[in-house]
Amino acid sequence: MLSLAAPAFAQDLCGGVGSGGQWIGGDAASSDMTTADNFREQLALVMGGNDYVALFTLSETTDVRLEAAGRGAGDPIIDLLHADGSLILSDDDSGGNAASRAETTLDAGSYCMAMRSYDGGPMTAFVRIGRQDHEPLTEGIALQVDPGSSGSCAEAVPIGPLGSSVNGSAIDDPYWSFTLDQPTAISITAVNESADPLITLYDGANNYIAENDDHDGFNSRIDMTDPLAAGTYCISLNALADETAPITLTVSAYDPQAAVLAIYDRGEAAPPLDGTVPVTDLGLVSTRIRQDVNGSSIASWFTVDVDAPGLLMLEAIGNASADPVLVIFDDLGREIGRNDDHGNTTDSLIAARVTPGTYTIGVWKYGGSLGLIRLLVERYVPAQ
The missing domain is CATH 2.60.120.380 (Jelly Rolls)
Known part of the structure; x- marks a missing residue:
């Protein structure tokens, strides 16, 4: 095969x-x-x-x-x-x-x-x-809960109604439950990159439904876009890095618009240029553009215009230990370059062949704190 x-x-x-x-x-x-x-x-x-x-x-x-x-x-x-x-x-x-x-x-x-x-x-x-009846390639991690073990769905701690959050370590509170009164599409998030959470969703009979690790950095998220049936469900909470670190666990109704905005925040797709997401127009690239960015874990977006075929060189240079990530999309939203940690540095570099059009550039940094990132856009034209 x-x-x-x-x-x-x-x-x-x-x-x-x-x-x-x-x-x-x-x-x-x-x-x-x-x-x-x-x-x-x-x-x-x-x-x-x-x-x-x-x-x-x-x-x-x-x-x-x-x-x-x-x-x-x-x-x-x-x-x-x-x-x-x-x-x-x-x-x-x-x-x-x-x-x-x-x-x-x-x-x-x-x-x-x-x-x-x-x-x-x-x-x-x-x-x-x-x-799922075919032979797996990998070993897998915790794909099933032992129904007879301590902390099964029957013994999980209730989170509360949709929209509720709890905060605790995976070692102290490894199982949480919630109940749906009617079919509902839901989102589950587990946040604390220091803990590196892993979440697994089961139904009330401990049947595996879904799991996630590292959806947003080291944070986890499960989106059940098809409504779950009414009933009780439980969440297994694990920490792959620090099981004593507090993790914020939230169960809420799935919000399609918020899910799309989160994709833009993570730099996974180019945002529309209609004001939905702030985008700074840097104008026509004639030779060189430099832009300082107060970077965070949420992508900052820029557009540049190119009026002739050539090559764009993009650099994202982190200051004060900032670790930048860089991505570029063409005017149809196709990704044409992405980079993190170019060479032996934590800076990013992309070389992309381009034709006339508008290009969207995203830049962000790893970690939750702010950090200065210097964005450099250079244009090269073919030799005559």
Whole structure:
């Protein structure tokens, strides 16, 4: 079931993310995981700052498993996107040994699984997509709760109504519960990067539903965009870094608009230029533009105009130990470059070939504090 990724071809899927993607089975018919006789797998090469995208379809509602395991010291992160471009889930490290793994139930349709390197560098990794009855690629982490163990759903501490938050360590309060009076789409977040939380959602009978690690930095988030049935659910809370650190756990009704804005905040997609998200216009790049940014973990956005084919060199230079991340999108919202930690520094650098148009640049920093970042945009033209 292993195949090497074939040359890219255009796919108008997943809000443009599928452009250049690879059918995981080699073609659309062989990538229907509902009817596949076994998992489908590819050996993917990710160049610095870019994503590898695997495409697959489902002919009916199916329980699927998505995995990525890096070779050597590779540390992959995966995102699952619907054909309309909406983000369904993200994962890092849930496969164990730095591998990514996610299990969920999806309706019939087309989907994109995007994989990137955690540190933005080049990486090779095995990518496997299959049903949950197929053989897994990774070991997985805590995919099932022992119903007889202490702290099962029956013994979990109630969080309260939707919109409630609690604060406590994973070692003191490892299980929390909530109850839905009617079918509801929900979001669960666990916040404290020092703890590196991992959250797993189960129904009242301890059946696994979903899990997440490292959705936003080292914070975790589960979005159940399809309404959960009325009933009681429980959350297993783990900390991969410091199990004594306090974690803020919140269960709320899913807000589609807030979810989209969060994607822009994380630099995963270019925001629209309609004022929904603040974007600073830096104007036409004739030779060189320098802009100081008071960076945070939320992306700051800029646009530049290019009036002739050439090369854009982008640099994000952190001051006072700031660790910047840089991304650029073309005027159709396609990512054409992403970088973190260029060379032996924590600064970022992107070289991107461009044609006339407007380009959107995002820059942010790791960590919750503010830090000064110097953004440099230089334009080079072909020699005559």
